[in-house]
Amino acid sequence: MSRLSEGNIRLANEIIGRYPRPRSAMIPLLHLAQQQDGYLTNDAMVHIGELVGSTSAEVYGTASFYEMFKFEPVGKYLVNICGTLSCALMGSEELMHHAEHKLGVKMGGTTDDGLFTLEHAECQAACTEAPCLQVNYRYRFRVTAADFDSLIDDLSAGRLVDEIPAHGTVARVAQHIPRDRGVGAVPPESVTEAPVWLDGKAAL
Amino acid sequence: MTGTYAHAPGFIVGDRPKIVTSRFEYEDSYTLTRYLATDGYQGLRAALSRPANEVHDEVRTATVLGRGGAGFPAGTKWGLTPQGVYPRYLVVNGDESEPGTYKDRLLMERDPHQLIEGCLIACYAAGLSQCFLYIRGEMALAQERVAVALNDAYAAGYIGKNILGTHFSVDIVLHWGAGAYVVGEETALIESLEGNRGMPRLKPPFFPAANGLYGQPTIVNNVETLANLPWLMCNGAEAYTAIGTKTSPGTRMVAVSGHVKRPGVYEIVNGVTTFRDLLYKDEFCGGIRNDNELKAFVPGGGSAPWFTPDQLDLPFEGSQVGAAGSMLGSGAIMVMDETTDIPAAALTLTRFYAHESCGKCTPCREGGTWLERILSRVVDGKGTSADLEQLIEVGTSICPGDFPHASNEKLGLTAVPFPYKMNTICFVGPSAYAPVNSALVLFREEFEARIVKRHTIPVTAVGAAL
Incomplete structure (x- = not known):
C-alpha cells in the first residue's frame, strides 16, 4: 500500500501541468501508480485524488471503468489472448485452451509462482496477424501452440526482460516538454481572445 | 512491387498511390531524421506560408473525409465551431479499437511525425490552441514512438512556442487511455480526457465542435484523417481530388483479415477499388484461403452489417455501401469462408459489444447482455425457436424499425439501407445487434439447424425415467 514516490510526484506534477484542468491527468497518473506498484493500491488512488483535486471515490470511479487498471496484484506478465472475430476465425479458441493447459490456470487466473496472469482480451488491432496476443501490451503475431510454449519458456527464463517490462509499465518513454519550448496550459476561462495567428496573414 | 514490409507487420505494399504510407518502406520511418529527409514538415511550411483561413479552405475543397467511421469531411467539421x-481544442482520436481495424496503430508506430505535422496544420487552420493526442492504452509501441517523436519535434522547434520562428504557437500533449472501446466515440473520448468514466454524452447539446472539452469548441479528428494533411498541403487539393472519386477522394487504409490468402493492411484508391478487387486480386489478398468459397464478409469493422458474395462488386464508397445496407466504418474487412460457423462468428462480435457497453443507456446495457446470453445458448445447441424471435425483439428494442441489411438474390431479399434508428446515445448498442441481425437474416437456416438438433432429443425421456 503505497503513495506515489518522490520521483513519481515530480513526474505527476509535470503531467498535471500540461492540462488546462488537473483532473484531466487522472488516467495518466493512474498508469504512473500502476507502473510503480504493479497494480492500483488504495493509498495511491487517495494520493492521486489529492494531486488532481478529486475525492478518492472519484478516482476509483474513473479507474474502475477501464480494463487495464487492476485493483489487486496480477502476474508479472499479463498475457492477453484476443478472442474477437478475426482471431476467432483463425483459431484463437484453440490457442486459449492450449494456454490454459500450458499455464495450468483458467482465463483470469494467475499461476502459483506469480509470473503469469492469463486473460481473454477483445480486439487488439492486429487482425491480419491472427491469432494474436499481447504480453504486457507487447504483441506476438500469428501465434501457434509451439510459439506460445516458447514464449512462456523465454519469459520464465528471463530471456525477454529487455523487450517486455514487468506489468504496470506500458510505454517506457515519456513525453517531456522543455520548459523553454512549451506554450503551457491555462484554464479555459482565462482565454477569450482568438489565437494571434488568426490575423488573416500568412505566418511565415 | 508487391510484398510485406517486415518491420511493419501487416502492411502490404503495391504500385498504388501512397498518401499516408509513403514512408513505410523505410525501416527507420518513425525517426525525425528520416522524416526530414523525405519532405517532412514541408506541409507545415506550406501551410504557414498562407493565411489560416486559406489553409482551411484548401482542406474543405479537398473533401478529406473522416477516416474514423462516420466519414464526415474534416474541413466542414472544422467550420462548425461557433x-x-x-479557446478551441484539437483532440486526436487514436483510440482505435473497432474489431477488424488497424491502420491508426500503424500510422502512429511507423510515421508519428506525419501525424504530428497533420495536428499542427489543423491547429493552425482552425485556430485550435492546444492539441491532445489520445492513444489507445494497449498500444505500448505507438505510445513510445509518438512520445519520442514529440520530444524530438519540440527540441527541433516544430511544436511549442513560435513554431518555425512564427507567431504560431501550440502544444501537443500525449494522452493515453486505459482500455475501453466506447472511448473511441468522440464525446466519450472527451469525458475520458476530462478524467471521467468514458461514457458518451447526449448530442445535442454536446456536439464537440460547439461544446466539447471543458465545454469549449473541440475538434475531434481521427489519426488517419490528420495524417492526410501534410501531403495535401504539399500537393494541393487538386492533386488530392485527382485520386479516387468526387465523393470519396484520396486513398484509404483498409485492413483485410480472416480467411484470405494474404491478409494485410492496404492503402487503396478511395471510392474505386471494389471488394472483389480487394479480396481476389493478386496485388491485394489473392483470394480466399485454400480457394474455398466466400460465405460472408464484414465490410466496415465489427459494427457493420454483413455482406455476402452478392455485394462483391460494390466499390469502397460510402454512399453506395450505405444504400446496399452497410457502412464502410473504419476501413476493416473481415472475411469468412464456407467453413465458418456463422452463429458462433456472430457471437464473438456480440460478446465484444456487450462487454464494451458503458452501461449508460438501458437498451444497450441490458439488450447487449441479453443478445449475448440468448445467442450463446443457441450456439451451444440449447436454444429454442422462441429464442430466435427473442433476439429480434431485443434487437428492435435497441434499434426500432427495419435494421439495415444487404440484398440477397437467392433469398429474395432487397436491401434495407443504412443508417439504423437507435434508442441509445451511441452506436455500441446497435453494434451488438448488427452481427446478430445480419447472421439471422442471411443465414437463418444455420440457427434453425441448431435448434432442430436440440428438439431431436426425445422430450419424453424425462417421463420415461420416472
Whole structure:
C-alpha cells in the first residue's frame, strides 16, 4: 500500500501541468501508480485524488471503468489472448485452451509462482496477424501452440526482460516538454481572445 | 512491387498511390531524421506560408473525409465551431479499437511525425490552441514512438512556442487511455480526457465542435484523417481530388483479415477499388484461403452489417455501401469462408459489444447482455425457436424499425439501407445487434439447424425415467 514516490510526484506534477484542468491527468497518473506498484493500491488512488483535486471515490470511479487498471496484484506478465472475430476465425479458441493447459490456470487466473496472469482480451488491432496476443501490451503475431510454449519458456527464463517490462509499465518513454519550448496550459476561462495567428496573414 | 514490409507487420505494399504510407518502406520511418529527409514538415511550411483561413479552405475543397467511421469531411467539421468562442481544442482520436481495424496503430508506430505535422496544420487552420493526442492504452509501441517523436519535434522547434520562428504557437500533449472501446466515440473520448468514466454524452447539446472539452469548441479528428494533411498541403487539393472519386477522394487504409490468402493492411484508391478487387486480386489478398468459397464478409469493422458474395462488386464508397445496407466504418474487412460457423462468428462480435457497453443507456446495457446470453445458448445447441424471435425483439428494442441489411438474390431479399434508428446515445448498442441481425437474416437456416438438433432429443425421456 503505497503513495506515489518522490520521483513519481515530480513526474505527476509535470503531467498535471500540461492540462488546462488537473483532473484531466487522472488516467495518466493512474498508469504512473500502476507502473510503480504493479497494480492500483488504495493509498495511491487517495494520493492521486489529492494531486488532481478529486475525492478518492472519484478516482476509483474513473479507474474502475477501464480494463487495464487492476485493483489487486496480477502476474508479472499479463498475457492477453484476443478472442474477437478475426482471431476467432483463425483459431484463437484453440490457442486459449492450449494456454490454459500450458499455464495450468483458467482465463483470469494467475499461476502459483506469480509470473503469469492469463486473460481473454477483445480486439487488439492486429487482425491480419491472427491469432494474436499481447504480453504486457507487447504483441506476438500469428501465434501457434509451439510459439506460445516458447514464449512462456523465454519469459520464465528471463530471456525477454529487455523487450517486455514487468506489468504496470506500458510505454517506457515519456513525453517531456522543455520548459523553454512549451506554450503551457491555462484554464479555459482565462482565454477569450482568438489565437494571434488568426490575423488573416500568412505566418511565415 | 508487391510484398510485406517486415518491420511493419501487416502492411502490404503495391504500385498504388501512397498518401499516408509513403514512408513505410523505410525501416527507420518513425525517426525525425528520416522524416526530414523525405519532405517532412514541408506541409507545415506550406501551410504557414498562407493565411489560416486559406489553409482551411484548401482542406474543405479537398473533401478529406473522416477516416474514423462516420466519414464526415474534416474541413466542414472544422467550420462548425461557433464564431468568436475561444479557446478551441484539437483532440486526436487514436483510440482505435473497432474489431477488424488497424491502420491508426500503424500510422502512429511507423510515421508519428506525419501525424504530428497533420495536428499542427489543423491547429493552425482552425485556430485550435492546444492539441491532445489520445492513444489507445494497449498500444505500448505507438505510445513510445509518438512520445519520442514529440520530444524530438519540440527540441527541433516544430511544436511549442513560435513554431518555425512564427507567431504560431501550440502544444501537443500525449494522452493515453486505459482500455475501453466506447472511448473511441468522440464525446466519450472527451469525458475520458476530462478524467471521467468514458461514457458518451447526449448530442445535442454536446456536439464537440460547439461544446466539447471543458465545454469549449473541440475538434475531434481521427489519426488517419490528420495524417492526410501534410501531403495535401504539399500537393494541393487538386492533386488530392485527382485520386479516387468526387465523393470519396484520396486513398484509404483498409485492413483485410480472416480467411484470405494474404491478409494485410492496404492503402487503396478511395471510392474505386471494389471488394472483389480487394479480396481476389493478386496485388491485394489473392483470394480466399485454400480457394474455398466466400460465405460472408464484414465490410466496415465489427459494427457493420454483413455482406455476402452478392455485394462483391460494390466499390469502397460510402454512399453506395450505405444504400446496399452497410457502412464502410473504419476501413476493416473481415472475411469468412464456407467453413465458418456463422452463429458462433456472430457471437464473438456480440460478446465484444456487450462487454464494451458503458452501461449508460438501458437498451444497450441490458439488450447487449441479453443478445449475448440468448445467442450463446443457441450456439451451444440449447436454444429454442422462441429464442430466435427473442433476439429480434431485443434487437428492435435497441434499434426500432427495419435494421439495415444487404440484398440477397437467392433469398429474395432487397436491401434495407443504412443508417439504423437507435434508442441509445451511441452506436455500441446497435453494434451488438448488427452481427446478430445480419447472421439471422442471411443465414437463418444455420440457427434453425441448431435448434432442430436440440428438439431431436426425445422430450419424453424425462417421463420415461420416472
